[in-house]
Ligand code: HEM
């Protein structure tokens with residue numbers, strides 16, 4: 001099958017679709033869930049960061065490159081290409097206004113996530129590697145930067161857009177791959193997609209609330225995760 005830079009390619013479109021669910025969708029879901037450790041406070045959230053930082057460097061980097069960066073980069077770049085081609089909605093005949101609007105919103109959310117992720121990854125992973133200082137992705141840094149209302153709104157919207165994109169994408173994916181053929185199956189997956197969208201958005205927002213409500217610098221004494229003897233530590237922000 002010949003490749004063209006101006007026409008969509010069946011195989012590339014399929015890979016684009018698959019990467020949206022695995023690994024990118026899966027990565028985002030576990031990423032947002034692990035971020036809710038912020039609700040437990042600094043020690044818990046930094047414990048998650050420490051778990052990944054504690055991996056052998058070559059393993060962590062290989063995992064980041066092959067399981068996150070390359071699939072995400074491909075999905076994002078090919079996604080922008082799909083949007084730029086402004087292909088008509090292939091559901092147009094079958095579904096009316098609501099589905100067309102949701103389909104359009106998924107493309108708009110893709111573009112928004114593109115901008116959000118450039119900002120997010122530059123200020124987390126890239127900053128961590130270039131500064132050589134893992135503190136920049138730890139609890140105290142999040143507590144400080146989310147005090148800025150612009151940053152907070154960017155995260156509130158970034159999380160909502162990503163979860164909508166994944167939720168609606170899951171529904172689209174199941175139709176595209178022939179997983180949901182009957183009308184009953186499509187109604188079922190619609191409910192699951194809604195649950196994924198709303199549920200994950202709340203999970204992501206809960207993580208933000210954790211950073212805002214818990215104060216950094218208070219580390220529970222060993223063996224007393226909550227309400228134990230507190231030790232004050234200082235952190236660069
Ligand atoms: C509650 C909101 C979020 C928080 C607190 C958060 C936190 C973090 C942190 C701490 C890192 C650095 C990881 C490291 O370098 O070890 C990171 C990286 C990353 N985040 Fe988020 N994130 C949030 C939302 C999102 C969302 C909505 C997405 C969308 C998919 C996302 C995608 C990514 C990606 C792709 C990376 C780079 C992964 C890597 O190289 O390890 N994040 N995030």
Ligand code: HEM
Pocket residue numbers: 016017018019020021024025028075076077078079080082083106107110111113114117162165166168169170172173174176
């Ligand atoms: C980084 C910027 C992103 C862009 C520009 C983008 C773009 C797109 C576009 C245009 C589609 C529709 C494809 C079509 O009509 O056939 C799509 C589908 C999808 N995207 Fe993204 N996306 C991005 C990020 C993400 C992220 C972070 C996730 C996961 C959390 C994700 C998951 C999905 C899924 C599951 C689908 C459905 C696949 C299908 O239609 O079969 N995308 N994306």
